[in-house]
Amino acid sequence: VKLLWFHLMPYPALPDDFKATNRSVWVDIPSSLHDPRVTAQAYDDYLDQLEQADRVGFDGICVNEHHQNGYGLMPSPNLMAAALARRTEQSAIVVMGNSLALYNPPVRVAEEMAMLDCLSDGRLVAGFPVGTPMDTTYAYGQNPATLRRKYHEAHDLIMRAWTEPDPFSFNGEFTQLRYVNLWPRPLQQPHPPVWIPGGGSVETWDWCAREQYVYCYLSYFGYKLGRATMRGFWKRVEEQGYDDNPYRAGFLQFVGVADTDEEARRLYAEPADYFYNRCLHLYPGFTDSPGYQSEATVRARVQGMVQRAAQQSSARPGAGGLPTTFDEMVEAGYIIAGSPDTVREQLEHVAKELRVGHLMMLLHFGNMSPELTAMNTDLFARKVMPGLRDVFAEHDDPWWPSGCPT
Amino acid sequence: MTDRVLYLHGIGGLPARSPALDALAAHGIEVVTPVLPGFDGEPGFEPPADHLGWLARAWDALDETGALPCPVIGASVGGMIAAELAVLRPETVERLALIAPLGIWDSTIGGDDVFAVPAPLRHSMLFAGEVPDAFTHAFADLGAEEQPVAQHLAWTAAASLVWPLPDRGVATRLHRLRCPTLVVWGDEDRVAPVGYVERWPGEHVVVPGAGHLGEWDAPDDVAETLRSFLS
Numbered sequence: 001v002k003l004l005w006f007h008l009m010p011y012p013a014l015p016d017d018f019k020a021t022n023r024s025v026w027v028d029i030p031s032s033l034h035d036p037r038v039t040a041q042a043y044d045d046y047l048d049q050l051e052q053a054d055r056v057g058f059d060g061i062c063v064n065e066h067h068q069n070g071y072g073l074m075p076s077p078n079l080m081a082a083a084l085a086r087r088t089e090q091s092a093i094v095v096m097g098n099s100l101a102l103y104n105p106p107v108r109v110a111e112e113m114a115m116l117d118c119l120s121d122g123r124l125v126a127g128f129p130v131g132t133p134m135d136t137t138y139a140y141g142q143n144p145a146t147l148r149r150k151y152h153e154a155h156d157l158i159m160r161a162w163t164e165p166d167p168f169s170f171n172g173e174f175t176q177l178r179y180v181n182l183w184p185r186p187l188q189q190p191h192p193p194v195w196i197p198g199g200g201s202v203e204t205w206d207w208c209a210r211e212q213y214v215y216c217y218l219s220y221f222g223y224k225l226g227r228a229t230m231r232g233f234w235k236r237v238e239e240q241g242y243d244d245n246p247y248r249a250g251f252l253q254f255v256g257v258a259d260t261d262e263e264a265r266r267l268y269a270e271p272a273d274y275f276y277n278r279c280l281h282l283y284p285g286f287t288d289s290p291g292y293q294s295e296a297t298v299r300a301r302v303q304g305m306v307q308r309a310a311q312q313s314s315a316r317p318g319a320g321g322l323p324t325t326f327d328e329m330v331e332a333g334y335i336i337a338g339s340p341d342t343v344r345e346q347l348e349h350v351a352k353e354l355r356v357g358h359l360m361m362l363l364h365f366g367n368m369s370p371e372l373t374a375m376n377t378d379l380f381a382r383k384v385m386p387g388l389r390d391v392f393a394e395h396d397d398p399w400w401p402s403g404c405p406t
Numbered sequence: 407m408t409d410r411v412l413y414l415h416g417i418g419g420l421p422a423r424s425p426a427l428d429a430l431a432a433h434g435i436e437v438v439t440p441v442l443p444g445f446d447g448e449p450g451f452e453p454p455a456d457h458l459g460w461l462a463r464a465w466d467a468l469d470e471t472g473a474l475p476c477p478v479i480g481a482s483v484g485g486m487i488a489a490e491l492a493v494l495r496p497e498t499v500e501r502l503a504l505i506a507p508l509g510i511w512d513s514t515i516g517g518d519d520v521f522a523v524p525a526p527l528r529h530s531m532l533f534a535g536e537v538p539d540a541f542t543h544a545f546a547d548l549g550a551e552e553q554p555v556a557q558h559l560a561w562t563a564a565a566s567l568v569w570p571l572p573d574r575g576v577a578t579r580l581h582r583l584r585c586p587t588l589v590v591w592g593d594e595d596r597v598a599p600v601g602y603v604e605r606w607p608g609e610h611v612v613v614p615g616a617g618h619l620g621e622w623d624a625p626d627d628v629a630e631t632l633r634s635f636l637s
Contacts, residue, residue, distance in 0.1 A: 142570075145563070149455070173455045174455060288524065290564065298554065298555050
């Protein structure tokens with residue numbers, strides 16, 4: 001199994017009464033709560049953490065894109081990836097990713113990712129999310145009714161820009177270009193591996209299988225609730241006649257390692273509470289723009305990740321809301337926390353049960369201090385990682401960047 | 407008095423016909439009520455990618471009624487479409503009555519975002535009073551399974567017309583307006599506050615106690631104003 005270190009880069013200084021005094025961490029969060037000096041320090045700390053992950057042997061380091069929010073301070077993941085490309089040596093740099101419909105023209109994504117692939121000597125993974133409704137339709141004003149068409153058109157343009165050797169014209173519904181002729185081009189040929197973060201829609205599963213992309217389920221709610229989604233994915237893969245190589249899949253999981261289970265509870269309860277009660281404090285009115293969900297998804301009653309988060313954030317404790325204690329979060333599988341043996345055992349279970357070859361782990365979450373994050377990363381690398389190395393060793397990973405050590 | 411009018415419904419969608427129009431019909435006027443594309447909640451609707459595409463789809467629906475040319479009444483998004491019809495195909499619109507038309511955005515006036523509230527609350531933003539049962543039970547005849555899907559598709563069509571701001575540049579075309587024009591506005595409109603009335607040419611009538619869909623909140627006042635204009 002590949003072990004990846006995923007950073008959300010949250011704003012770490014939201015006030016204690018944030019949830020009580022603000023309606024949303026996203027879109028209309030008051031700018032008065034933002035102190036640029038805090039962000040400057042956070043960037044420094046967060047990049048240090050990703051560089052540490054590279055040094056201690058994580059297979060990949062991950063960044064992502066969000067806008068107008070205190071949940072994640074990366075409107076441009078490509079800037080972070082560029083900084084990391086020069087300061088890391090081994091890890092895949094997983095840009096998870098660029099929300100394609102937000103770029104005009106979308107060849108900008110093809111260009112910047114080609115730059116990143118060259119800068120990192122072929123270590124780039126190109127993630128193509130649709131993006132949350134908060135990011136795409138409210139913060140960036142994209143029409144939700146046409147967002148997915150625009151996304152797929154942008155995808156087609158980017159893939160052609162990466163792979164077609166000669167200049168071509170592109171006559172799309174949303175983008176028209178007379179001359180497409182990418183310079184520079186990606187180091188990895190024909191293109192960097194493509195990973196798709198998605199919800200639980202059948203259309204996305206089928207598309208990933210058909211295009212030979214990695215499907216990543218980035219759940220805030222852990223492996224127990226993610227099981228049904230991943231089973232659905234694997235069922236569609238099988239129905240379409242593809243093999244069940246576990247490296248077709250990625251999964252996000254919160255992880256906290258300490259010397260003992262009791263110590264983990266003591267150390268990680270506060271950052272977990274910060275994440276779920278401040279970073280995920282979403283206003284339901286910003287999570288369901290009309291048309292963002294496809295007709296098929298609405299008909300299938302699939303609830304999006306952020307809709308679920310908003311529902312939980314606004315529900316009363318005990319009435320469909322979040323677990324109220326850290327023990328309940330651990331019990332529900334939101335967070336895997338404990339001694340190295342506990343964490344290794346549970347992650348092995350997650351990898352095998354969900355059949356996930358790319359475990360994307362949040363070893364920093366909420367307002368976790370730099371010291372605790374460094375300890376979490378170090379303990380994981382020394383005492384958890386070795387015991388997971390052989391899981392799925394019998395499988396090749398054709399979705400891994402060719403510039404990374406094998 | 408005209409004997410026929412064409413009415414274009416507002417952002418709330420179905421039912422396409424409002425009580426004010428029923429009152430007009432009671433005076434012997436035939437009221438033709440096409441449904442704007444997508445607002446019928448039928449599966450498979452793909453919103454056009456741009457405004458011109460939307461106008462073409464809308465005009466297909468209007469032409470299909472065979473009612474044009476005639477006086478045209480448009481409310482909310484229907485007002486925006488009606489105004490475009492009047493300025494771009496002036497031969498089809500004999501008189502133009504607009505009820506709180508969308509189509510012009512001024513950040514100094516603003517307006518509440520009907521799409522930035524949880525879906526069950528959207529209708530409540532459109533009325534000064536209670537949400538009429540006709541909207542609460544829209545698509546109920548489709549059954550519990552399909553009703554939310556149809557409502558989702560109808561909101562999708564509405565949003566696609568005016569996202570992210572309800573302005574597709576009609577103000578730059580209003581100088582082409584040739585027909586007599588009436589603009590009716592509810593003074594309790596939260597979605598398009600009454601200040602916008604000054605941005606539209608024609609005769610202005612402000613209706614007290616009416617919200618964005620004023621023809622539902624104050625049907626008698628609106629019907630009388632329309633009847634007077636059409637006579």
